[in-house]
Amino acid sequence: MALRKFYNEIKGLKVKEFPNHVKPMLSLNYVKKSVQRGMDNYHAKYIETSLVDPVYHVCFGGMVLSYFLALPEERRHLEHQQHAKDHGGH
Structure with missing residues (x-):
């Protein structure tokens, strides 16, 4: 809008x-x-x-925020996993 x-x-x-x-x-x-x-x-x-909508906004906003805060750690984990796979690791 x-x-x-x-x-x-x-x-x-x-x-x-x-x-x-x-x-x-x-x-x-x-x-x-x-x-x-x-x-x-x-x-x-x-x-x-x-309305009950602000409760939903806080819940979904918290979920999105936690996802973005955990994203760098997940990416490091996936990169490490790919590196181990490429080099014959576990």
């Missing part, structure tokens, strides 16, 4: 106008306001309505 809005904003711009349009969006203040607006929208949509 946000990407579609951004695309619609920039599709009529010329290439020289693009940096001046995007530059304010890269400021720290703009990012803070965007995050705050997103948190306010989330709070209004899920927290105030007493």
Whole structure:
């Protein structure tokens, strides 16, 4: 949704106008306001309505986070396994 809005904003711009349009969006203040607006929208949509969805979001978010934290160890393990296989190890 946000990407579609951004695309619609920039599709009529010329290439020289693009940096001046995007530059304010890269400021720290703009990012803070965007995050705050997103948190306010989330709070209004899920927290105030007493839905169970935030519990699911925490559970699935924790699963994804743990997967990404374990990924480097798994890759090292698979590389070691492949190396042992290539060199006649166990």
